[in-house]
Amino acid sequence: MTRKDRDDELARELRAHMEMEADELLEQGLPPDAARNAARRSFGSPALAMERTREMWGWNSLDSVLRNLRFALRRARKSPGFTATVAVVIALAVGVTTAIFALIDVAFFKPLPYPEPDRLAYISMSFETAGRAALEQVLTGAQWETLRDNATLVGPAVYSEWTAGVNCGAGDRAFFVQQQRVGADFFRVLGVLPAFGRSFTREEDSENGPRAVVLSDSLRRRVFGTSPDVVGQKLLLRGEPYTVVGVMPAGFRSGVNVDLWTPLKPSIRGEGEGSNYQAMIRLKPGVSIAGATGELNTISRALPAPRPARDGTVWVPNFKLQPLLEGRTSDLRKPLLLLLGAVLTVLLIGAINVGGLLLARQSGRAAELATRMALGASRGQVFRDVLLDSMVLVAIGGALAVPLAFGALDGLRWLNDKMFGLVDSAAIDGRALSVGLACTLGAGLIAGILPAWQSVTRKRRAFPLGLLVAGQMALVLPLLVGAGLLGRTFLTLWNIEGGFDPENLVIARISLQDARYDAAEKVRRLFREGITRIQGVPGVEGAAAGLTVPFERQLNQGVRVGAQPVPGERWRSTNLVYATPSYLGTLRIPLLRGRGLQESDTETTEKVAVVNATFVRRFLDGRDAVGEFIRLGGKEPVRIVGVSGGTAQRNTERGAPLEFEPVAYIPVTQMTSFAMVHQWFSPAWIVRSRMQPEVLSRQLESVMQTLDPMLSLSKFTTPVEIKGKTLGMQRLLVSLLGVLSGLGLMLCVLGVYGLVASSVAERTREIGIRMALGASVPGVIQKAMRPGLLWALTGVAAGVPLLYLGRTVLAGLIHGVSAVDPLTYGIVAGVLLVAVGAASLLPALTLTRLDPAVTLRN
Amino acid sequence: MDKPDNERVELMQGTLDMLVLQTLLFGPCHGHAIAKSIQRTSEEAFLVEHGSLYPALHRLERQGWVTTKWDKAPGKNREVKYYLLTPSGKKQLVAVQNKWTQLVAAIGKVMRPV
Numbered sequence: 001m002t003r004k005d006r007d008d009e010l011a012r013e014l015r016a017h018m019e020m021e022a023d024e025l026l027e028q029g030l031p032p033d034a035a036r037n038a039a040r041r042s043f044g045s046p047a048l049a050m051e052r053t054r055e056m057w058g059w060n061s062l063d064s065v066l067r068n069l070r071f072a073l074r075r076a077r078k079s080p081g082f083t084a085t086v087a088v089v090i091a092l093a094v095g096v097t098t099a100i101f102a103l104i105d106v107a108f109f110k111p112l113p114y115p116e117p118d119r120l121a122y123i124s125m126s127f128e129t130a131g132r133a134a135l136e137q138v139l140t141g142a143q144w145e146t147l148r149d150n151a152t153l154v155g156p157a158v159y160s161e162w163t164a165g166v167n168c169g170a171g172d173r174a175f176f177v178q179q180q181r182v183g184a185d186f187f188r189v190l191g192v193l194p195a196f197g198r199s200f201t202r203e204e205d206s207e208n209g210p211r212a213v214v215l216s217d218s219l220r221r222r223v224f225g226t227s228p229d230v231v232g233q234k235l236l237l238r239g240e241p242y243t244v245v246g247v248m249p250a251g252f253r254s255g256v257n258v259d260l261w262t263p264l265k266p267s268i269r270g271e272g273e274g275s276n277y278q279a280m281i282r283l284k285p286g287v288s289i290a291g292a293t294g295e296l297n298t299i300s301r302a303l304p305a306p307r308p309a310r311d312g313t314v315w316v317p318n319f320k321l322q323p324l325l326e327g328r329t330s331d332l333r334k335p336l337l338l339l340l341g342a343v344l345t346v347l348l349i350g351a352i353n354v355g356g357l358l359l360a361r362q363s364g365r366a367a368e369l370a371t372r373m374a375l376g377a378s379r380g381q382v383f384r385d386v387l388l389d390s391m392v393l394v395a396i397g398g399a400l401a402v403p404l405a406f407g408a409l410d411g412l413r414w415l416n417d418k419m420f421g422l423v424d425s426a427a428i429d430g431r432a433l434s435v436g437l438a439c440t441l442g443a444g445l446i447a448g449i450l451p452a453w454q455s456v457t458r459k460r461r462a463f464p465l466g467l468l469v470a471g472q473m474a475l476v477l478p479l480l481v482g483a484g485l486l487g488r489t490f491l492t493l494w495n496i497e498g499g500f501d502p503e504n505l506v507i508a509r510i511s512l513q514d515a516r517y518d519a520a521e522k523v524r525r526l527f528r529e530g531i532t533r534i535q536g537v538p539g540v541e542g543a544a545a546g547l548t549v550p551f552e553r554q555l556n557q558g559v560r561v562g563a564q565p566v567p568g569e570r571w572r573s574t575n576l577v578y579a580t581p582s583y584l585g586t587l588r589i590p591l592l593r594g595r596g597l598q599e600s601d602t603e604t605t606e607k608v609a610v611v612n613a614t615f616v617r618r619f620l621d622g623r624d625a626v627g628e629f630i631r632l633g634g635k636e637p638v639r640i641v642g643v644s645g646g647t648a649q650r651n652t653e654r655g656a657p658l659e660f661e662p663v664a665y666i667p668v669t670q671m672t673s674f675a676m677v678h679q680w681f682s683p684a685w686i687v688r689s690r691m692q693p694e695v696l697s698r699q700l701e702s703v704m705q706t707l708d709p710m711l712s713l714s715k716f717t718t719p720v721e722i723k724g725k726t727l728g729m730q731r732l733l734v735s736l737l738g739v740l741s742g743l744g745l746m747l748c749v750l751g752v753y754g755l756v757a758s759s760v761a762e763r764t765r766e767i768g769i770r771m772a773l774g775a776s777v778p779g780v781i782q783k784a785m786r787p788g789l790l791w792a793l794t795g796v797a798a799g800v801p802l803l804y805l806g807r808t809v810l811a812g813l814i815h816g817v818s819a820v821d822p823l824t825y826g827i828v829a830g831v832l833l834v835a836v837g838a839a840s841l842l843p844a845l846t847l848t849r850l851d852p853a854v855t856l857r858n
Numbered sequence: 859m860d861k862p863d864n865e866r867v868e869l870m871q872g873t874l875d876m877l878v879l880q881t882l883l884f885g886p887c888h889g890h891a892i893a894k895s896i897q898r899t900s901e902e903a904f905l906v907e908h909g910s911l912y913p914a915l916h917r918l919e920r921q922g923w924v925t926t927k928w929d930k931a932p933g934k935n936r937e938v939k940y941y942l943l944t945p946s947g948k949k950q951l952v953a954v955q956n957k958w959t960q961l962v963a964a965i966g967k968v969m970r971p972v
Contacts, residue, residue, distance in 0.1 A: 010912065013939045017890045053912040
């Protein structure tokens, strides 16, 4: 029996019943019309009886939902403007939430794609002193060897997260590939062995060991196609021959996108003197994190004795275990959570806003709903239908959010590819879409619950719309303050002058990771001849070369003050830049004392250096440094011949990302070993010219061609671009939070506007009477604005406690500005006042067009 | 013939099903007659509303305690739907009757005349 049949039968049954009733009354002597009416009266509502009976059969609930869904969709179509507003707000918020969740999922939840990922952990160095601890995620060579030689409960591996783009030659073809250097046990610890061949041996992983390389599956396909004979083949990396010893399985990733791996060859000298290694471990079977921690604490005591810091504090080093996923993504976690919090706040504001709009529209539907209830609709049904109305509106937004989420994820990657490189396996998958769906449903529920409740409540007093406005204002306050503080941070950092003249400068990079430039003499000649030729180009005002330029990351170098070793002397960390004599002049870094680097400083003359003002202040107590000696890495003393102004550098440690740091400049002629530093840095040609950058770059390229046709300038940048890259994270956060808080503020303004407009509409008559009785127009307007202003300000006051929450989230992300920065708070207060004032004033202004006579007559 | 509203008794939840089964014990009956019969035998204490009667009838049908058939009403040129007690419906009636007797007895023990 179909539902339709059953319905028809029930109707027939009820009709028969009613007729029988009428027949009986007729027999009792009532006239036919009266009998029929009496029968109908005693019968009650046939619709209700049918409805209740239908419910018996269980079809009804789904059926009525579908029918009401059609009604809800029809209503949504009838007010396209309203529907579009709601849909856009919800689509934006849900779409961005979904995209950010996709990133968070990878950074926090998804297990790493290695066997038994729970047994993998990241090793950090925790430096502890009375009650304080600082975590550094890098190890020195000595720290690594201590770990490697003493650990029994864990299998440790060392690697470098620093990948470099290198030229790879295979036969007569060249590929530009990403290289990562890893220790011998790297693949074993991760638990993934090469699909072909083997991983590195201890011998290959030691200094002067054989040159071996392991390829990724995708590179193997690119270079060798489907040929199975890959192991044993030769490749040229930086001009040096390497033997392929293995190929990793398809889909293997070591964190960042890498095409090939070469041995790290960890050492306690050179690179290993500084903290340049990352380490991870795999717990041996049956070993708990607690057990391994105990052992690591014991091993920590064997670490080289700690050096006192600048202020004399002794920071005791201790190995620290972190789950590998957490360790790898630690820099990302806070910004991601911040973004998620911000976008969820916007979603909440949007949902409350939609709730307010529905509530306002509800007053127009009051008659319809009352009729339906009178006709026998149960309160539950009406409640459900009104909720469904909001769900439908929000669901339209949710559907639009899906394509938006894909776009948002791409957008986030585009905004900062480096930051999200670690989580680039993030995708809008089922998990992310479920979260989007949950957000949509949640928003629909939040938006619909009040109107639904209002529609069935017996209390006739309307729910105060103002409370919703206040709620939105409370939520938007921390958003605005957060965006303000991040904006001030970004501007403060962006406005750092840098200590040089960044105008009309072009920087070209050239990779010297090439065996032909291992010999120092070759590098020196390249720079000498290159600069002479570039200076000969018409329109070039100055040219120089150096390892790095300001605003970017510099080479770290241990330094000791004094010509001779003294017992108990302290290592300090400076930045080292090798430079041609024209470096300071071309960049226009002022020389404060002494002399600059000169052509007369050669490999045979006394070792000299120019240090900057920050160096002098930090390491030499600000005294006249000229004539003092320092030792840079090696034992040989270097005489300070000049002091330059300080420059701002990218800071990779804690603290602001752009800071004035100590730098020592040494002549490129006195630099002895280039191979190591050129693995990390591509040196820079610095050219000052008023020429169009495109014209200049063509000129420079042809100069390089004549110099060495095998070398090609990789890219041309300007100091401003470098600064932008250094501040990429700050820029990303401030732009996203700016957009989100702007969206939130816009929603709040709409809310305030709606509140004042509806109260004006409701009270038009009363206001008309007041005006007829002589109330002044400004007075009336002021009065009309009052609910908007009052509720908004109440909301802002209620939002103040939320600021404390925001402060903990922002800690570590704001630099150079206090978390209670008065200027930020002032600007936010000003923006809020103007926005709320305008939103209250506009609808109130309609009162100026009010004609008291007309109002009274109506 | 109608009692004033204040002398009517509200049907206790779930008792209508029992009353319907009891009514059908005397033979097939249509909805109208079931309602009238309950009203009459209760001396108009219960007014069976259609909004509750038909859901109850269909509930019993779904449980399999009654079956239905359409038939001519006696002396009328009209088809009506008759409800018939099934064997399992009879068993159900016995079961609820026992429960009901126990319930009345138990309540009677508690409720002494005031």
